Amino acid sequence: MxxxxxxxxxxxxxLAVVKNADGPCLVLAGAGSGKTRTIVYRVAYLxxxxxxxxxxxxxxxxxxxANEMMTRIGELLGLAGDARPVGLWxxxxxxxxxxxxxxxxxxxxxxxxFTILDEExxxxxxxxxxxxxxxxxxxxxxxxxxxxxxxxxxxxxxTKGLEKAVERHxxxxxxxxxxxxxxxxxxxxxxxAANAMDFDDLLIRLYELLKQEPRLAExxxxxxxxxxxxxxxxxxxxxxxxxxxxxxxxxxxLVVGDDAQSIYSFRAADVRNILDFPQQFPxxxxxRLQTNYRSTPEILxxxxxxxxxxxxQFPKELTSVSKGLEKPAxxxxxxxxxxxxxxxxxxxxLLESGVPAREIAVLFRATHHSQMLEFExxxxxxxxxxxGGLKFFDRAHVKDTLAFLRLTVxxxxxxxxxxxxxxxxxxxxxxAGKIFEALRAAGSLAKSILAPIEQQFGNRVARGWKDxxxxxxxxxxxxxxxxxxxxxxxxxTYIDYLEAEYPNYRERLEDLDQLAxxxxxxxxxxxxxxxxxxDDGVFGGARELKAGGGRRAPSRGDRIVLSTIHQAxxxxxxxxxxxxxxxxxxxxxxxxxxxxxxxxxxxxxxxxVTRARKWLFLSYPAAMGGREGGFDYAPPSLxxxxxxxxxxxxxxxxxxxxxxxxxxxxxxxxxxxxDESVEVDQTGELKEVGERMKSVNDDWKKKSxxxxx
DNA sequence: GTTAGGGACGCCGGT
DNA sequence: CGTCCCTAAC
Numbered sequence: 001m002x003x004x005x006x007x008x009x010x011x012x013x014x015l016a017v018v019k020n021a022d023g024p025c026l027v028l029a030g031a032g033s034g035k036t037r038t039i040v041y042r043v044a045y046l047x048x049x050x051x052x053x054x055x056x057x058x059x060x061x062x063x064x065x066a067n068e069m070m071t072r073i074g075e076l077l078g079l080a081g082d083a084r085p086v087g088l089w090x091x092x093x094x095x096x097x098x099x100x101x102x103x104x105x106x107x108x109x110x111x112x113x114f115t116i117l118d119e120e121x122x123x124x125x126x127x128x129x130x131x132x133x134x135x136x137x138x139x140x141x142x143x144x145x146x147x148x149x150x151x152x153x154x155x156x157x158x159t160k161g162l163e164k165a166v167e168r169h170x171x172x173x174x175x176x177x178x179x180x181x182x183x184x185x186x187x188x189x190x191x192x193a194a195n196a197m198d199f200d201d202l203l204i205r206l207y208e209l210l211k212q213e214p215r216l217a218e219x220x221x222x223x224x225x226x227x228x229x230x231x232x233x234x235x236x237x238x239x240x241x242x243x244x245x246x247x248x249x250x251x252x253x254l255v256v257g258d259d260a261q262s263i264y265s266f267r268a269a270d271v272r273n274i275l276d277f278p279q280q281f282p283x284x285x286x287x288r289l290q291t292n293y294r295s296t297p298e299i300l301x302x303x304x305x306x307x308x309x310x311x312x313q314f315p316k317e318l319t320s321v322s323k324g325l326e327k328p329a330x331x332x333x334x335x336x337x338x339x340x341x342x343x344x345x346x347x348x349x350l351l352e353s354g355v356p357a358r359e360i361a362v363l364f365r366a367t368h369h370s371q372m373l374e375f376e377x378x379x380x381x382x383x384x385x386x387x388g389g390l391k392f393f394d395r396a397h398v399k400d401t402l403a404f405l406r407l408t409v410x411x412x413x414x415x416x417x418x419x420x421x422x423x424x425x426x427x428x429x430x431x432a433g434k435i436f437e438a439l440r441a442a443g444s445l446a447k448s449i450l451a452p453i454e455q456q457f458g459n460r461v462a463r464g465w466k467d468x469x470x471x472x473x474x475x476x477x478x479x480x481x482x483x484x485x486x487x488x489x490x491x492x493t494y495i496d497y498l499e500a501e502y503p504n505y506r507e508r509l510e511d512l513d514q515l516a517x518x519x520x521x522x523x524x525x526x527x528x529x530x531x532x533x534x535d536d537g538v539f540g541g542a543r544e545l546k547a548g549g550g551r552r553a554p555s556r557g558d559r560i561v562l563s564t565i566h567q568a569x570x571x572x573x574x575x576x577x578x579x580x581x582x583x584x585x586x587x588x589x590x591x592x593x594x595x596x597x598x599x600x601x602x603x604x605x606x607x608x609v610t611r612a613r614k615w616l617f618l619s620y621p622a623a624m625g626g627r628e629g630g631f632d633y634a635p636p637s638l639x640x641x642x643x644x645x646x647x648x649x650x651x652x653x654x655x656x657x658x659x660x661x662x663x664x665x666x667x668x669x670x671x672x673x674x675d676e677s678v679e680v681d682q683t684g685e686l687k688e689v690g691e692r693m694k695s696v697n698d699d700w701k702k703k704s705x706x707x708x709x
Numbered sequence: 710g711t712t713a714g715g716g717a718c719g720c721c722g723g724t
Numbered sequence: 725c726g727t728c729c730c731t732a733a734c
Binding site for chain 2: 061062063092093094095118119199200202263264266267365366367368369388425426427428429430431458460461533534535536564565566567585586588589590591604
Binding site for chain 3: 144368390426458460
């Protein structure tokens with residue numbers, strides 16, 4: 001084992017953590033201060049000093065982050081290839097809980113074949129609850145299943161209870177509290193009966209198990225002598241309760257985070273968890289990492305300027321050690337398509353000047369903000385990786401296929417049944433519910449195939465059931481391997497449905513073939529299903545460019561990245577574009593209206609800005625296509641307006657509200673060259689642009705196959 | 710009563 | 725694209 005020269009490879013702040021983080025420790029780590037590096041070296045340090053890797057638990061925000069850290073730890077320790085230290089536990093709270101529940105869940109009545117319900121499954125089940133309780137009866141409509149899910153989930157993750165959660169969602173609904181209580185109870189009952197857990201259950205059930213079985217809690221607590229938690233600012237009350245249960249007050253618990261980057265309050269993340277850590281663990285040592293190794297001083301001073309506007313925070317000022325370069329630029333464009341062209345032209349320039357594609361990212365608040373740019377990149381055949389939005393495993397045909405697989409291991413899986421029943425012609429919500437009830441009595445897949453339930457239903461429904469039964473028979477005959485089961489689906493009448501339903505069914509079939517290939521990595525259906533549900537990155541994740549010949553043929557990993565800001569957390573690039581910085585869009589209108597919402601949106605902006613190492617471009621369209629082919633002025637984001645102009649590149653102007661400091665002779669039809677500003681014509685031409693935007697929009701819709709699903 | 714299909718509208722973020 | 729709502733058809 002090579003000796004790691006910690007003194008040389010870490011700064012004094014980092015070294016202190018790596019060497020002295022025993023007992024409860026809080027590391028307040030500013031953006032780009034080497035947070036990940038510190039965690040990785042700390043684990044390597046422990047292992048080098050004889051700590052058994054299997055007694056270390058590393059909790060991260062995504063499984064991808066966990067995998068990357070474990071690989072880096074392996075490299076540090078000189079392991080071959082990309083091997084990880086054997087036995088080291090790493091992953092999200094949810095994936096770790098899943099692993100433990102597969103082992104110990106039987107004690108609280110869950111078979112190790114339990115299903116994990118994703119967001120869509122959970123909503124389907126809640127929809128069934130609403131129907132069953134007759135809450136959507138004629139007259140006033142009840143809250144949507146998505147809204148109910150949000151409330152129930154918040155109640156559990158915040159541990160504040162249903163009433164607070166309802167109130168937070170919409171104070172007027174509190175008078176309906178008993179309805180929510182009823183839905184919650186029925187939803188729990190359905191999940192129990194289905195041997196299924198939603199994401200929240202993974203944590204809650206494990207927590208309950210630890211409470212109920214002190215000896216197990218003791219056992220795990222002794223096993224995980226070192227617990228490290230990354231992105232602690234985004235933990236919620238439930239996660240903290242779980243950690244406390246596992247760690248106790250004197251444990252070696254190292255939490256790392258930055259209160260300025262807390263951006264998941266919609267998942268009940270509470271920035272107080274990191275702020276109050278010293279009170280919660282009175283013996284806690286507090287470390288600070290305040291040297292930024294990532295960004296230029298220009299980018300950092302903008303970041304400092306932005307975050308200084310938040311009241312509710314630890315005051316902080318990051319200092320940069322990088323060489324000065326250029327100031328961030330604000331770029332107003334006359335329309336979303338001009339904005340896209342600007343970004344594209346600038347990217348071309350960067351590529352030509354030698355910046356690798358993988359060092360360029362375009363970030364945005366919401367997935368649909370990237371549409372116009374995607375269109376532009378498609379046209380130019382410039383390949384990109386996409387993070388955020390619809391995932392591979394969320395595609396309808398993939399989820400259909402997975403639902404079939406779920407039934408083979410968990411016959412009681414109501415959400416899966418409702419899904420596959422609904423695929424049949426003639427079977428709608430109501431019949432699906434009735435058939436499910438009839439099947440539940442049968443007790444196994446084999447018996448359900450034989451169940452003579454068609455007599456209870458009309459001809460149409462009976463025919464649908466018969467077709468489904470054929471598919472189930474094929475599955476039953478296919479044995480227990482994921483790849484064989486997927487093959488059984490893709491050779492069944494399901495593909496007839498696919499063909500009838502989707503014009504691009506060939507592509508979808510290819511997706512399923514890929515899925516089958518990928519599934520060969522798994523022997524057990526349960527493992528396969530758990531992985532694809534908990535870790536969308538497991539398959540490669542990103543949406544890819546399919547159309548266009550492409551003058552380049554870069555391998556994955558050498559492409560520009562398009563990402564939501566949320567998904568960009570923890571990542572960094574040489575050049576970053578933040579687009580669609582418009583009023584109402586960013587800060588998002590709804591989010592900003594929530595309690596503390598504006599400050600969270602500002603933190604999100606801060607996260608976006610601090611992703612950049614060398615170049616940062618902030619852009620927005622000053623007009624967007626409105627209804628009926630018209631156009632609307634689109635004022636810039638509040639966050640742009642409040643920036644101290646001294647932080648910005650000379651020439652920055654905010655069209656719409658503020659007059660530009662310079663009005664070059666830019667022709668808006670030729671945007672995005674040396675001078676970043678793209679002038680807005682206040683009168684005639686805007687209308688023309690508005691109309692053209694609409695045609696681009698229509699064009700986009702026609703090409704919607706590009707977006708898939 | 711139930712289902713399918715068409716049209717209008719909209720879209721915050723994710724384990 | 726998804727979701728919702730309406731209407732026609734089973």
